[in-house]
Amino acid sequence: MATGYSLNGYVRHAWYMAGWDRDFTQAPQARVMLGEPLVVYRTEEGRIVVLADRCAHRLAPLSHGRCEGQKLRCLYHGVLFNPDGSCAEVPGQEIVPPSVRVRAYPAVEKDNAVWVWMGPADKADEALIPDFKGYAHPDWALEPGHMEMDAPAKLIHDNLLDLSHVGWVHKNSFAGGSDRATRGWIYGKTEVDKLPRGVRVTRRMENVPPVPAGGLRVLKDKGPGDFYSWYEFLSPGIFIQFAARYPQGTLARCGENPPDVEPLFSSYTCQAVTPVTEGKARYYFAFGPDSRFPGEKQFFFELSEQAFGEDKTMIEAQYKIMKMSPEVRTMRLAMDKVLSTYEGIEKDLLAAEA
Numbered sequence: 001m002a003t004g005y006s007l008n009g010y011v012r013h014a015w016y017m018a019g020w021d022r023d024f025t026q027a028p029q030a031r032v033m034l035g036e037p038l039v040v041y042r043t044e045e046g047r048i049v050v051l052a053d054r055c056a057h058r059l060a061p062l063s064h065g066r067c068e069g070q071k072l073r074c075l076y077h078g079v080l081f082n083p084d085g086s087c088a089e090v091p092g093q094e095i096v097p098p099s100v101r102v103r104a105y106p107a108v109e110k111d112n113a114v115w116v117w118m119g120p121a122d123k124a125d126e127a128l129i130p131d132f133k134g135y136a137h138p139d140w141a142l143e144p145g146h147m148e149m150d151a152p153a154k155l156i157h158d159n160l161l162d163l164s165h166v167g168w169v170h171k172n173s174f175a176g177g178s179d180r181a182t183r184g185w186i187y188g189k190t191e192v193d194k195l196p197r198g199v200r201v202t203r204r205m206e207n208v209p210p211v212p213a214g215g216l217r218v219l220k221d222k223g224p225g226d227f228y229s230w231y232e233f234l235s236p237g238i239f240i241q242f243a244a245r246y247p248q249g250t251l252a253r254c255g256e257n258p259p260d261v262e263p264l265f266s267s268y269t270c271q272a273v274t275p276v277t278e279g280k281a282r283y284y285f286a287f288g289p290d291s292r293f294p295g296e297k298q299f300f301f302e303l304s305e306q307a308f309g310e311d312k313t314m315i316e317a318q319y320k321i322m323k324m325s326p327e328v329r330t331m332r333l334a335m336d337k338v339l340s341t342y343e344g345i346e347k348d349l350l351a352a353e354a
């Protein structure tokens, strides 16, 4: 039942998100990423450690174990591991053979997220962690969340690479049922720029009414205006979007340049898609208004949960159909230009790894 979404299609020399910083304590937690079982815990000092979730002795999950200071003890027969994966103690014997060890994964906490390097440890490069900002960034009032998806991560990538679906899937959430806003998402002027590890898409819509995702609640008396947004989609599955509303006429005046005035309202979202297994993914997101409107934070979070639930319904249903007819290929239309551009960039990254 091969659908062409094998885990071999994902880059490994990359940082994948394992969770939000607030998800982790000294209590070890299991995570499956790219089909590999991992255990994540904080040491007594608060440092994040990520190890293979498979004791070297009889392969019991270390996530059923307990943290002891810096170390993690397997609670099947008590073998104790150091944060670098080497063995600190084997109960009942004096000598610890060096072969008793588990793989340790480089892990970094940055922008409120825990990032795990899934490639060879000696190739880990912290400069490749994206500028994510995170839910506690002072410029934004963001609330973090996550969703389990019964679909390959790549189908979520495709969804995020082409936001024309907002006009259809999110017509009644992000676009507030407005036909003008809907048309803007489908026909709005977009530019696509290639980045070293992804794409940047800029979208301009003139003369559109305020919609829920554009700050309707704070702009309700303001009438139509201009909408300007950019998003970046970066390997291995990071989505960052800025969206803002300006007084009508701003975009016409600025021409090809970004708006040169403060927006009336803006929002930001940072998201990460982590493949779990071939047919499952975890979708992390934080979404919210700019920090001038903290009162909108909860509304935005609920709106994003509603909208991402709409994506989940569509993508999981799409994947069910794909599994029933694995021999039938998808096709490319004009709206898929960004998908094709990104696919080319990812192919180069995969080739560089090999």
Ligand code: FES
Pocket: 055, 056, 057, 058, 059, 060, 074, 075, 076, 077, 078, 079
């Ligand atoms: S399986 Fe972990 S100590 Fe035996």
Ligand SMILES: [Fe+2]
Pocket: 159, 165, 166, 169, 170, 307, 308, 311
């Ligand atoms: Fe969506």
